[in-house]
Amino acid sequence: MTVNGLPSLIHEVKKMLVQYQVFSKDEKIVITTGTQQALYILTQILFPNEGDTILIEQPTYHLFNRLVETTGVKCIGIKRDANGIDLNQLETIFATNHIKFFYTIPRFHNPLGTSFSKKEKLAILALAKKYNVYIVEDDYLADFERDQKVDPLFAYDLYDQVIYLKSFSKIIFPGLRIGVIVLPDNILSNFLALKRVIDYDTSLITQGALELYLKSGMFTSHSTLLAKRYAKKAMLLHQEFERQIKECSISIDYKRPISLDTKLHFTLPQNINLIELIQRLNAENVLLKSINENYLSNFNKENIIKIDVRNTNKSLIPTGIQTIFQILGQMV
Template identity: 50%
Template sequence: MLKYESIYQSLFQQIQTGVLPSGAKLPSIRNLSQQYSCSKSTILAALERLEEQHIIYVLPKSGYYVVENQVFKTPSFTDSIDFATSSPTWHAFPYKDFQHCINKAIDTYQEDLFRYGTPKGLPLLITEAKKLLESYQVFTHFEQIFITSGVQQALSLLSIMPFPNNRSTILVEQPSYHLYMDLLKTYGLPAVGIQRTAKGIDLNKLEQIFQEKDIKFFYTMPRFHNPLGSSYSKKEKAAILQLADKYNVFIIEDDYLADFEYNPKNDPLFAKDLHEKVIYLKSFSKIMFPGLRVGLAVLPHTIINTFQKFKMTADIDSSMISQAALYLYLKNGMFERNKMRVSNIYHARAKILHQSIQDHLSMYESSSEMVMHGHIVLPKQVNMKSFIHHLHEKDVYLDSVERNYLDDFYHERILKLNVSHVADHRIEEGIKGIASELKNPQNYF
C-alpha cells in the first residue's frame, strides 16, 4: 500500500468512528506530515482523496474540516420477498453518472442557483425534454412544456385550478394511483370513480358519466396502470379521445412508465389527440429515482396561463440543481444509455412475474401485461388482513389496495404484486408462497 493510501485509511477511520466528528477541523498539513513522518505532498494526496469523496472540505487560509462522518453503506440483503414496495431499487440506477452531472451543474450554473428561476422551468431542460418527449411520440411546442416538482405537484395544481369547461368534478379510474387518491381526499375535491379491470373500462358507462356528471377532467393511466399493470387497447384509447371531445372533458394522461414500453406501436393518448384535450404527465421516479423531484407536464394552450399562475404561488420554480443536473444527464446521452440498462433489469423481472402468475395463480383474474407490477383478484371469501399478515410472518410482504380507491367506491379484492424490490431468483418463490397461502383455511371467513 502506498504511503498516502495508508494515511487516507487512517484519517478515514478516525472520521468514521467519530474521533473526528462532523465539523471538526483536521490537524494542519505540517502537523500531519510530522505525525505520519512523510512529505506535505503525500498528506495533500490523502486529503484530496477524502475531499473527492465529499468527506472533508477545505476553507482557504483556514484548513480542512469534516463534512460528515457517515458514509454510504451498501444495504444488506434480507431473506424477505417484498412485493409491496414500488419504488425502484437503489442499485439499478447508475448514481455515479448522475453524481457527475450534479457536480457539473453546480460548477456551471453557480449564478443561477442564487436567483429564482421561471415558473416554466430551466429553458435548457425544456429544450432537452422536448426531444425526449418526441421519443415517446409526444410532439409538442416549447411553450406547452412545464417542469414541475414531480408529477404529484402537477396533479395537485391541475386539481385545484379552474378549467376552461368551467366544471369541477374529477373522474378517476378505480383503483388508481394511491397518492392521487390521498390528494383528492385531503383537499375534499369532488370526485367520482369508474371501475377499471384487467379487461379495461366500460365505455358506455364512461359516456354516461361524461354526459350526466359535471366532469372537469378524467385522470387515467392508459398504459401499465397502477396498481393493475394493464394497458388500454388502441380501440379503447380512440374511443376515450372521441368521448372527451364530444363532451368537452379534458384528460390527464399519467404516462409514468413510458420508459419501459416495449411495444413501439403502443403510443400514448396524446399522440392521437387532435383537439387539445389531453394533458400529458411524465415522471422520472421509476427510471431514475423519486428523490429527483422533477416531472414534465405538457399542457393544452387553453390552460397554460392559469397553470403558470397557480404554479408561481406554489414554489416559483422547481429545484434548479435537479433541473440542471437532469439537463446534463439528458444532453450527454447518459439517460438514453442507462434507460436501456434499467429497462432490461425490470423487463427480465416482469417476464418472470408474468410466467410465475401463469404457472401458479392462473385460476385467478390477472393482468396479461409484462411489466414490473401486476395483480390478481382474490375470492370474496379471503380475509385480506389475515392473508397479508400470515404471509408477512413468512417474510413475504404485500400491500393492501385500500388507498387506491375513493372511500365511497366498491373495493375489489385485489392483490398488488410489484417486483421492483424483488431479486429475479426470488420472484417465483414468492408467487409459490402466495399460492400456498391461498390454500390455508385460516385465511377465509
C-alpha cells in the same frame, strides 16, 4: 429563468418526449416540483369547459386520491379492472356530470399493471371530444415500454384535450422531485399563474442535474438498461404465476395484460381474508400489501392482491409466487 422551467432543460425534455411520440412546442412544456404539484394545480384552476368534477379511475395512484379528498375537490370514481373500463359507463358519466378532467394511467397502471389497447384509447378520446372533457394522462412508466408501436393517448389527440404528465422518480431515483407536464394552449396561462404564486422556481440544482443527465445520454442508457432488466422480471413473474394458477383449486380472477409489467394483480373470492393472507405471507418474507389505499374512501373496494417485483431479486420470483399459492391453498 422562467416559471415554465429552465429553458435549456425544456429543450432537452422536448427531445426526450419525442421518443414517446409526444410532440410539443417548448412553451407548452412546464417543469414542476414533482407530478404531485402538477396534479394539485390542475385540480385548483379553472378549465375552459368550466367543469367542476374530476373523474378518477379506481383503483389508482394513491396520492392523487388523497390529494382530492384532502383538498375537498369534487370527484367521482369509475371502476377499472383487467378488462379496462366500461366505456358505456364512461359515456354516461361524461353526459350526466360536469366533468373537468378524467385522470387516467393508460399504460402500466398503478396499481393494476394493465394497459389500454389502442382501440380503448381512441374510444376514450372520442368520448372526451363529444362531451368536452379533458384527459390527464399520467405516463409515469413510459420509459419501460418495450413495444415501439405503443403510443400514449397524447399521440392520438387531435383536439388539444390531453394533458400529458411524466415523472422521473421511477427511472432515476424517488427523491428527485421533478416532473414534466405538457399543456394545451387554453390551460397554460391559468396553470402558470398558480404555479407562479405557489412555487415560482422549481429547484435550479435539480433541474440542472436532470439537464446534464439527459444531455450526456446517461438517462437514455440507464432507462434502456432498466427496461430490459424489468422486462425479464415481468416475463418471469407472469410465466410463473400462470403456471401456478393452473394447479390452484381457488377461483382466481386473473387476465394476462397486453403489455407485461413487473406488477400484476388478481382478484380473490370474498371468503379469503386479505389481511390474514398478507400477514401470513409477510411471515414467510413475501412482502405484499393491500391496495385499499389506491381507492377513494367511499368507493367499493375489491378483494385484490397486487404483486410488484420491480425491486425483487430475479432469482426469488418463482419461490415467492409458489409461496403465495401455497398459503392460499392452506386458507381454503
